Amino acid sequence: MTTILITGGCGFIGSNYARYVSRHHPEYKMIVLDKLTYAGNPENISDLKNNPNFSFIKGDICDEKLITEIVPKVDYIVNFAAETHVDRSISEPDAFIKTDIFGTHNILEAVRNSSNVKRFLQISTDEVYGSILEGSFREDDPLEPSSPYSASKAGADLMCLAYWTTYKTPILITRSSNNYGPYQYPEKVIPLFVTNLIENKQVPLYGDGLNVRDWLYVEDNCVGIDLILHEGKLGEIYNIGAGEEVTNLELTHLLLEMLDKPKSMIRPVEDRKGHDRRYSVDCSKLRSLGWKPLADFKESIKQTVAWYQANRAWWEPLKSGEFKEYYKKQYRQMV
Ligand SMILES: NC(=O)c1ccc[n+]([C@@H]2O[C@H](COP(=O)([O-])OP(=O)(O)OC[C@H]3O[C@@H](n4cnc5c(N)ncnc54)[C@H](O)[C@@H]3O)[C@@H](O)[C@H]2O)c1
Structure with missing residues (x-):
């Protein structure tokens, strides 16, 4: 049986993706791990709790012992867990560095030391590229993050890429634009x-x-994430945006x-x-896998x-x- 670990699955996008997995891969065993910070809400996935393939662990991705225990039991990992609000990162950056960089590194180490994990998908953001007044960023453009939030996400991306280059740790990265939809804090x-x-x-x-x-409906992001998790090329980055x-x-x-x-x-x-001032990503790489946004x-x-x-x-x-x-x-x- 395939087991998927969704970290940060009680937040906005993670809970929508957990619901997507329960609909599209009902045979998967799903573990949602979440620290339940102010942004994490078990209500967001309350409809999943009676599903026999679903389990929830209240935990922190920075907890080395816990992550080392869980990771070898799973096939796929999608890491949504993060501090995510730019304004909070400006007033209090510490938690961003801890969770977004150190927490991601903690998962990477556990994946590196486990032969079971086939794919680790890191959920990043278009904010790592910084602002662009004209045109759109491609995946190989340099990173120029502006806020402590985007800098911490960029740090996590670089760590994932370094683990791919150095150890062939099976990572993938998505960088999506701003999402909207139900269950957003x-x-x-x-x-x-x-x-x-x-x-x-x-x-x-x-x-x-x-x-x-550029506004992306959360369901379109979930479709893209799932496609990249299953069919994306290991070690690669995929932009996701709707062009809206x-x-x-x-x-x-x-x-x-x-x-x-x-x-x-x-x-x-x-x-x-x-x-x-402006974010914009070129999504032709993901579109070549067959994805396109469906939401009007x-x-x-x-x-x-x-x-x-x-x-x-x-x-x-x-x-x-x-x-x-x-x-x-x-x-x-x-x-
Ligand atoms: N919302 C957007 O528009 C957007 C756009 C691009 C990328 N992203 C990325 O998508 C991911 C999810 O974003 P979101 O908007 O759903 O965020 P969110 O703030 O709604 O949810 C984050 C979740 O992570 C959990 N969490 C925080 N720290 C944790 C820790 N140390 N251990 C375990 N769980 C922890 C929180 O409890 C919460 O449930 C983030 O990585 C974010 O950077 C978001």
């Missing part, structure tokens, strides 16, 4: 703005709002329109430090908005406690 721009607007609160728009992001580039201002206007709110709900705030941007945003409208019980508790304190410090308003 409400500190990230789309769920933050949607839930604020549902609550009739203003939305904090950074700087002039003209930063460009919009400015933050355009995105905000779209959300206001969908929720029938006036433009006065926008509250301009001081720009993020080191804010990358406006329709999928609409479905995402509808999901947050229908699931207040999921996000309301997340916007209290620690979140509220953090948010108050960050913007000193709108709480």
Whole structure:
């Protein structure tokens, strides 16, 4: 029986991917390992708990003993576990270096010392390339990360590539653009703005709002991840993006329109430090494996908005406690 280990599977993309695996590979034994930080929520995968092939371990990828015990028992590993919020990396970078670099290295060491693991897929980000004003980054372009978050992800990527070059550790890397969809922690721009607007609160728009992001529906990312895990070439990097580039201002206007709110709900705030102007990735390498994004941007945003409208019980508790304190410090308003 094939066993897959999904680390960080209680977060946004990891939980969507765990659900994807249960649908598309029901015969796989699936282990979700997650530290359950503020961003990890067991509710995100509560529908999987009655599946006899599913098990959950509360654990830290930095825990050498635990990782050394689990890794030799699995065939595939997909590492989503990470600290992921750029703003938090600017105020408190330590946890990013620990989890994103040291934790990934811990898994790499365990994979290197196990003959069982066939493929270790590291989930990275397009942010490792830095900003690009024109054109799109290819997988062999140099890395120029701007934030402590993207620098820690770049460090993990380089470590994976070094393990491939030095030990032939069977790694693969995906670098995707910004994802949206259900179960995204409400500190990230789309769920933050949607839930604020549902609550009739203003939305904090950074700087002039003209930063460009390429939005990828999480389900399309899951399809790409799964294809790369099974059919990607070992030692290789694959970009994943939908080519749906919009400015933050355009995105905000779209959300206001969908929720029938006036433009006065926008509250301009001081720009993020080191804010990358534009991200863009060339996905021809992944497209040559047969992948293409299926989601229609406006329709999928609409479905995402509808999901947050229908699931207040999921996000309301997340916007209290620690979140509220953090948010108050960050913007000193709108709480
Ligand atoms: N969300 C995006 O738009 C996006 C885009 C590109 C790449 N990525 C990458 O995808 C991955 C998942 O992102 P996400 O948005 O789902 O993040 P998320 O913050 O929603 O989830 C991260 C998960 O990792 C867990 N975790 C954190 N530290 C851990 C540790 N030390 N050990 C075990 N578990 C730990 C958390 O509890 C949480 O469940 C990350 O590696 C991120 O860098 C995300």
